[in-house]
Amino acid sequence: MFTKAKTTVNKTTASSSTIDAAELTSRIEYHLQFTLGDIADEKETKSAYWQATSLALQDIIVNKLKATKARQFSSDAKSVNYLSLEYLMGRLLSNNLHNINLYEITDKALKGLGFELADLCEQGPDLALGNGGLGRLAACFLDSLATLDYNAMGYGIHYQHGLFKQAFADGHQIETPDMWREFGNPWEVCRPESAQAIKLYGEVEQVVQANGSVKSIWHAGNAFRGVPWDIPIVGYQSDTVNTLRLWECRADNAFDWDKFNDGDYLHALEDQVQAESVSKVLYPNDEHDAGKELRFIQQYFFCACSVKDIIARFEAKHGKLNLAKNIVLLADKVAIQLNDTHPTLAILEFMRVLLDEYEMTWNEAWNLAGKVFAYTNHTLLPEALEKWSVALFDKVLPRHLTILYAINEAFLNNDVAAKWPNDEAMRARLSLIEEGEQRTVRMAHLCVVTAHKVNGVAQVHSDLVKSDLFPEFNALWPNKLTNVTNGITPRRWLKACNPLLSKLLSKTIKEDWAKDLNSLKQLSALADDNNFQQQFMDIKLQNKILLTKEIKALTGITVSPEAIFDVQIKRLHEYKRQHLNLLHILALYRRLLENPELDMHPRVFIFGAKAAPGYKLAKAIIYATNKIAEKINNDPRINDKLKVVFLPNYRVSLAEKIIPAADVSEQISTAGKEASGTGNMKLALNGAVTIGTLDGANIEIAEEVGSDNIFIFGLTVDEVKALDNKGYNSQHYYETNSEIKACLDWLDTDYFTPGHEGELSTLKHSFLDGGDPYKVLADFQSYSDAHFALGKAYQNKAQWARMAILNTAMMGKFNSDRSIEDYVDNIWHLTKS
Numbered sequence: 001m002f003t004k005a006k007t008t009v010n011k012t013t014a015s016s017s018t019i020d021a022a023e024l025t026s027r028i029e030y031h032l033q034f035t036l037g038d039i040a041d042e043k044e045t046k047s048a049y050w051q052a053t054s055l056a057l058q059d060i061i062v063n064k065l066k067a068t069k070a071r072q073f074s075s076d077a078k079s080v081n082y083l084s085l086e087y088l089m090g091r092l093l094s095n096n097l098h099n100i101n102l103y104e105i106t107d108k109a110l111k112g113l114g115f116e117l118a119d120l121c122e123q124g125p126d127l128a129l130g131n132g133g134l135g136r137l138a139a140c141f142l143d144s145l146a147t148l149d150y151n152a153m154g155y156g157i158h159y160q161h162g163l164f165k166q167a168f169a170d171g172h173q174i175e176t177p178d179m180w181r182e183f184g185n186p187w188e189v190c191r192p193e194s195a196q197a198i199k200l201y202g203e204v205e206q207v208v209q210a211n212g213s214v215k216s217i218w219h220a221g222n223a224f225r226g227v228p229w230d231i232p233i234v235g236y237q238s239d240t241v242n243t244l245r246l247w248e249c250r251a252d253n254a255f256d257w258d259k260f261n262d263g264d265y266l267h268a269l270e271d272q273v274q275a276e277s278v279s280k281v282l283y284p285n286d287e288h289d290a291g292k293e294l295r296f297i298q299q300y301f302f303c304a305c306s307v308k309d310i311i312a313r314f315e316a317k318h319g320k321l322n323l324a325k326n327i328v329l330l331a332d333k334v335a336i337q338l339n340d341t342h343p344t345l346a347i348l349e350f351m352r353v354l355l356d357e358y359e360m361t362w363n364e365a366w367n368l369a370g371k372v373f374a375y376t377n378h379t380l381l382p383e384a385l386e387k388w389s390v391a392l393f394d395k396v397l398p399r400h401l402t403i404l405y406a407i408n409e410a411f412l413n414n415d416v417a418a419k420w421p422n423d424e425a426m427r428a429r430l431s432l433i434e435e436g437e438q439r440t441v442r443m444a445h446l447c448v449v450t451a452h453k454v455n456g457v458a459q460v461h462s463d464l465v466k467s468d469l470f471p472e473f474n475a476l477w478p479n480k481l482t483n484v485t486n487g488i489t490p491r492r493w494l495k496a497c498n499p500l501l502s503k504l505l506s507k508t509i510k511e512d513w514a515k516d517l518n519s520l521k522q523l524s525a526l527a528d529d530n531n532f533q534q535q536f537m538d539i540k541l542q543n544k545i546l547l548t549k550e551i552k553a554l555t556g557i558t559v560s561p562e563a564i565f566d567v568q569i570k571r572l573h574e575y576k577r578q579h580l581n582l583l584h585i586l587a588l589y590r591r592l593l594e595n596p597e598l599d600m601h602p603r604v605f606i607f608g609a610k611a612a613p614g615y616k617l618a619k620a621i622i623y624a625t626n627k628i629a630e631k632i633n634n635d636p637r638i639n640d641k642l643k644v645v646f647l648p649n650y651r652v653s654l655a656e657k658i659i660p661a662a663d664v665s666e667q668i669s670t671a672g673k674e675a676s677g678t679g680n681m682k683l684a685l686n687g688a689v690t691i692g693t694l695d696g697a698n699i700e701i702a703e704e705v706g707s708d709n710i711f712i713f714g715l716t717v718d719e720v721k722a723l724d725n726k727g728y729n730s731q732h733y734y735e736t737n738s739e740i741k742a743c744l745d746w747l748d749t750d751y752f753t754p755g756h757e758g759e760l761s762t763l764k765h766s767f768l769d770g771g772d773p774y775k776v777l778a779d780f781q782s783y784s785d786a787h788f789a790l791g792k793a794y795q796n797k798a799q800w801a802r803m804a805i806l807n808t809a810m811m812g813k814f815n816s817d818r819s820i821e822d823y824v825d826n827i828w829h830l831t832k833s
Contacts, residue, residue, distance in 0.1 A: 032048065083155050090492070144489055146233045190229050202219045204217065253271055278298050311353065341444050373451045374455070389439065430472055498686055527805045544663075554648060555645060559604045578625070700813065705807050708803075740780055
């Protein structure tokens with residue numbers, strides 16, 4: 001099967017447009033022989049061929065990256081620097097092949113070598129750089145920035161283990177390290193020449209200058225090194241390859257030779273262990289002080305490395321920043337976007353660098369910061385708006401605390417005092433420092449005060465940011481707060497993950513729909529066409545059959561592809577209301593037990609979610625779901641009309657299998673709590689029909705697809721507010737709705753946990769004793785009614801096919817390309833390079 005390459009391949013020449021299957025075969029064989037060291041001679045593994053194929057493609061991509069950098073340097077186009085603590089990149093082989101237009105050629109080359117490309121695309125781990133929608137949005141945005149030929153750099157952390165790998169043991173979530181880069185990654189390149197030195201701890205000395213001014217000098221007590229790893233980001237059918245730069249933390253002095261020689265082996269490695277812990281995992285548990293400090297250092301490390309790198313890249317083109325003309329030029333050439341509050345410390349580090357290292361005046365530095373930074377808000381939940389204790393600031397970043405105090409003093413004495421003179425209550429409300437038993441820094445306030453633009457991520461969310469979250473800031477700066485509705489890249493979330501539907505669309509639509517998603521509107525004319533309906537739904541069935549095999553392999557559960565596949569895949573959080581879905585499943589189960597002949601089309605409820613390690617109720621919901629699923633799936637009395645599947649270790653590559661097979665998309669957050677959502681967009685784009693509240697982007701999806709093609713239920717934002725003002729009493733629903741009462745009381749028994757009575761009572765208590773903060777019981781009946789209507793609609797095959805087709809057809813607005821153009825027009829003001 002395998003023949004050694006006869007000649008050495010010139011890897012630096014030939015663009016993707018000139019490469020044929022024979023050339024690609026030679027490149028793959030070259031890497032098998034010379035990079036991987038003949039390992040395929042001994043054992044022709046899929047893993048070896050995946051690596052060799054990825055490396056062959058990476059050669060082509062790096063060549064395009066070099067050309068892109070040269071073009072961008074020459075054109076001197078303004079760049080956007082996207083700072084995000086998360087990037088859910090998934091696997092890259094399939095996506096990169098589609099974007100560089102080499103998928104079919106690679107498929108042909110691998111067939112000649114005895115392998116299927118689709119099988120090789122399943123090899124290799126996901127890049128474990130994120131958790132949920134925040135990280136997947138960042139990945140989509142990088143894809144679109146490259147596709148649209150904008151000069152952009154993503155910045156993040158090179159996590160050793162990322163979040164965690166999830167498994168279930170007797171229904172409980174078990175977390176283990178995700179060893180995604182244990183044996184290297186063919187897509188990344190280390191760039192030690194761009195390493196950055198990062199200082200921490202110590203003290204600040206105030207020195208009086210000869211002119212009477214006071215200069216702050218930071219005497220740091222510790223230092224780390226940030227070493228960058230670059231991952232190329234390939235634009236779709238474009239000339240641009242941008243970069244995602246990820247920082248790995250290393251000790252300034254990794255090894256104490258003297259201590260080791262003295263036999264003190266553990267302390268000899270102390271600095272190395274401390275440094276490596278910074279980039280070890282995403283979101284270290286911060287329920288204890290050590291965890292808080294580590295997470296704070298992690299955020300600062302990533303921000304400080306990125307700010308230094310941004311300035312270094314600017315200076316490589318324009319010379320030292322301390323020249324007067326370059327101070328003005330920086331704002332014209334550099335934009336920094338903060339993806340949520342995690343990168344907020346970049347603001348303080350930017351100010352520190354300009355003040356201490358470039359000796360700018362305060363006004364010069366502050367004016368630059370205001371022009372350079374913009375901030376995306378992703379949440380209305382108070383607990384998700386980060387706050388750090390002043391004591392922690394003083395311990396870890398004493399110099400930055402002095403800068404923070406100066407920003408706050410200027411803001412309160414100038415902006416706030418001018419708008420609300422002598423209003424102490426307003427000063428306290430808007431101050432960057434929240435007074436209390438423990439004084440804390442309001443990071444979101446710092447973002448809003450500094451940034452020239454603050455955007456929400458769906459229209460309703462942005463409206464609520466203005467009216468509920470930051471009304472005073474909106475009054476102070478009426479033009480600062482704006483909206484950019486989120487979007488997803490159709491390259492990964494349809495073209496790559498749903499090849500069957502992709503081929504049908506490409507055959508039907510004249511334009512390249514993957515670059516112009518609005519062209520899918522042409523499908524509207526075919527929504528009632530019997531032949532097209534048949535083709536569309538046949539593809540859905542084939543995707544469901546594929547998912548049944550995946551479900552069987554992962555869980556051992558057998559499900560029928562003829563059932564309704566009802567999907568809820570997202571981070572496990574109370575406001576996303578997986579427990580509302582579960583309560584309805586309990587109700588359906590009770591109904592079937594009472595009447596096994598109930599006129600109900602068979603349903604499979606599919607969950608995918610990880611709970612934060614310290615989030616006890618979220619873990620209890622996972623446990624309850626698994627135990628209830630175990631009982632239902634093995635109950636012969638209900639004739640397989642109801643199945644429940646919780647797929648372990650939800651991630652991008654698993655989502656790519658679930659989404660094409662989904663019939664129903666569960667988007668059931670409490671109205672006013674979900675900023676936008678992007679899973680709703682991915683599922684609808686692939687022909688799933690949404691059941692959801694009027695929350696986040698659901699509202700805009702409903703506007704696009706039409707009210708007849710979506711199932712809306714539950715309280716609106718205004719009704720939730722009214723209920724809160726009136727005084728929400730969850731006990732009322734328990735006492736007046738017999739189905740709710742029966743289902744919750746069921747949780748107190750040992751029916752689902754034989755021999756362990758009341759083991760699921762935690763869930764019941766959260767609804768009653770816990771007050772049901774996310775209005776699950778208030779929305780239950782409306783949700784149940786919407787599901788009943790959904791079931792009836794599914795039984796009308798022509799009606800359902802029409803709904804599914806129109807959902808795909810009307811998703812043009814939710815293209816991340818459109819989102820990026822909105823950012824470009826309203827916030828970043830970039831030009832194509």
